[in-house]
Amino acid sequence: xxxxxxxxxxxxxxxxxxxxxxxxxxxxxxxxxxxxxxxxxxxxxxxxxxxxxxxxxxxxxxxxxxxxxxxxxxxxxxxxxxxxxxxxxxxxxxxxxxxxxxxxxxxxxxxxxxxxxxxxxxxxxxxxxxxxxxxxxxxxxxxxxxxxxxxxxxxxxxxxxxxxxxxxxxxxxxxxxxxxxxxxxxxxxxxxxxxxxxxxxxxxxxxxxxxxxxxxxxxx
Numbered sequence: 001x002x003x004x005x006x007x008x009x010x011x012x013x014x015x016x017x018x019x020x021x022x023x024x025x026x027x028x029x030x031x032x033x034x035x036x037x038x039x040x041x042x043x044x045x046x047x048x049x050x051x052x053x054x055x056x057x058x059x060x061x062x063x064x065x066x067x068x069x070x071x072x073x074x075x076x077x078x079x080x081x082x083x084x085x086x087x088x089x090x091x092x093x094x095x096x097x098x099x100x101x102x103x104x105x106x107x108x109x110x111x112x113x114x115x116x117x118x119x120x121x122x123x124x125x126x127x128x129x130x131x132x133x134x135x136x137x138x139x140x141x142x143x144x145x146x147x148x149x150x151x152x153x154x155x156x157x158x159x160x161x162x163x164x165x166x167x168x169x170x171x172x173x174x175x176x177x178x179x180x181x182x183x184x185x186x187x188x189x190x191x192x193x194x195x196x197x198x199x200x201x202x203x204x205x206x207x208x209x210x211x212x213x214x215x216x217x218x219x220x
Contacts, residue, residue, distance in 0.1 A: 033083070033090065033093045033094070033097060034084070036097050037080045037083050037084050037097065038084075040076075040080055040097075040100060040101070040104070041077060041080045041081070041084075043104075044073050044076055044077050044080070044104070045077065047073060048070060048073045048074070048077070051066065051069065051070060051073070051111070051115075052070070054066075054115060057193075058118060058119060058122040059122065059194050059195070059196065060118055060122075063118070065114055065118070066114070066118070069107060069110075069111050069114070072103070072107055073107065076100050076103055076104065079096065079100060080100065083096055083097070122195075125195050126192065126194070126195050126198075129195045129198050129199070130188065130192060130198055131188075133187060133198050133199070133202050134187045134188035136202075137184040137185070137187035137188075137202060137205075138184065138185060138187070138188075140181075140184050140206075141181045141182070141184035141185040142185075144177060144180070144181040144184070144209065145178065145181045147177075148174055148177050148178050148181065151170075151174060151216065151220070152171075152174050166219040167219070169215060169218075169219040170215075170216060170219040170220060172215075173212045173213075173215040173216045173219070174212075174216065176208070176212045177209060177212045177213070177216070180205055180208055180209050180212070181209075183205050184205060187201075187202070187205075
């Protein structure tokens with residue numbers, strides 16, 4: 001009797017292990033078709049949102065490759081909506097769901113490679129542009145500080161204790177020029193998220209320098 005009980009326990013343990021193992025390998029195995037479509041719909045919607053966020057972060061909103069995969073995901077989402085709203089027979093539902101699952105796997109495999117390449121290209125472009133603008137900025141900084149020192153010393157602004165209105169404006173403008181020249185000098189230390197920001201910041205500094213030079217010309 002004890003021997004029979006042990007055999008039954010072993011059989012029950014094997015059945016439990018097999019069913020538990022099956023459930024881990026395929027999370028959809030015990031789900032109904034309705035549950036499967038809902039889960040896949042949620043996953044694809046979340047997945048699409050992540051791809052769009054990736055595209056925004058890496059300046060790829062108009063990228064043909066990225067948009068191609070978004071279109072494919074939209075098609076799969078529409079297909080799942082049709083399964084939910086139409087009364088297909090179970091055999092057809094099973095076939096459609098299986099096809100969509102295979103497409104999801106295929107898209108993910110291909111998309112992973114594409115996104116890695118796009119990300120690497122973006123980071124390379126960011127680095128190259130930053131280095132290029134930093135070199136130009138550093139050279140400009142040296143020239144601007146030379147002009148600053150020449151004007152500051154030639155007008156004896158350091159020695160004078162009482163300044164005229166024009167001299168005060170001139171001194172303030174030269175201080176601004178000095179600050180801006182430092183921004184150019186340390187341009188390489190500024191953190192940028194996108195290559196377009198590099199040019200924008202560089203031109204913004206130049207614009208401010210131009211404005212201060214205009215004030216200097218008027219008050220010199």
